Amino acid sequence: MRVRKLTFTALALAAGLSLTACNGDDSAAQSSGTSASSASSAGSGSAEGSGQDSAGKSATGQGTATGTGSDTDAAAGNCSTDALEVTATDATIGGDTEGTVAVTFKNGGGQDCTLSGYAGVDLKTNAGDLSAERTGQDSDPVTLADGESVSFGITYPVNDSGGSGVRITGLVVTPPNETKSVTLDWPGAASLPVTDGSGATVKVGPMGSAGQGGAS
CATH class of the missing domain: 2.60.40.10 (Immunoglobulins)
Known part of the structure; x- marks a missing residue:
């Protein structure tokens, strides 16, 4: 009888250790996913901001060029x-x-x-x-x-x-x-x-x- 009790105890201990290990893997995976998502969002925001600045500068340059020649055809x-x-x-x-x-x-x-x-x-x-x-x-x-x-x-x-x-x-x-x-x-x-x-x-x-x- 004593041998059977020891066996049950060992099985219970092994099951607990296995459950703990699984929970730890899930937490690590979730943490890794969150970090990757944050990095992706940061990269996307930086690219969009750069594109807007470039477009703004381009539009300003076009406006200046148009204004420069506005008086070339003025009548005498x-x-x-x-x-x-x-x-x-x-x-x-x-x-x-x-x-x-x-x-x-x-x-x-x-x-x-x-x-x-x-x-x-x-x-x-x-x-x-x-x-x-x-x-x-x-x-x-x-x-x-x-x-x-x-x-x-x-x-x-x-x-x-x-x-x-x-x-x-x-x-x-x-x-x-x-x-x-x-x-x-x-x-x-x-x-x-x-x-x-x-x-x-x-x-x-x-x-x-x-x-x-x-x-x-």
Whole structure:
């Protein structure tokens, strides 16, 4: 009887040891799985964050490139008085019944600009200012690159009366669509004939009219 009891005791002890070993293996496996899952999640998060940073930088670069060329096709604006070099020369041809002065606008503003229509012209005289009348000729807008020029003509009656007439002391020119004027020396004949208003008047032609027979 004693031998049987010892055998039962040994069997019970072996069963307990086996159960303990199985539980230990399961715990180790669970612990190993948890660690692997955590490592996988950490690696995945790092990769996603890197991709977002790269995409963000790429989008920013594209926006900068697009903005850089946004003004390349801007249209040429009106030529301002300050951007123009204004000169006047005597352009009268021998035998003409009227005198002619050519006024030239040279673009010195560093970029393209446009002139269209008529400039304002006033003669300063010892009898007061005299405004030139427009000839009424049609003209197309003229776009000047930096350094380019365009001229227009001023025609006036020649004083052949033998008298002193009306003495011209200066020329005031205002570019088209501008309010700022430029005062120049008058390069033409010294005087206009005295008139009661029924004779010839001072006239101004549009842009490009000088050299094409003057402003008539």
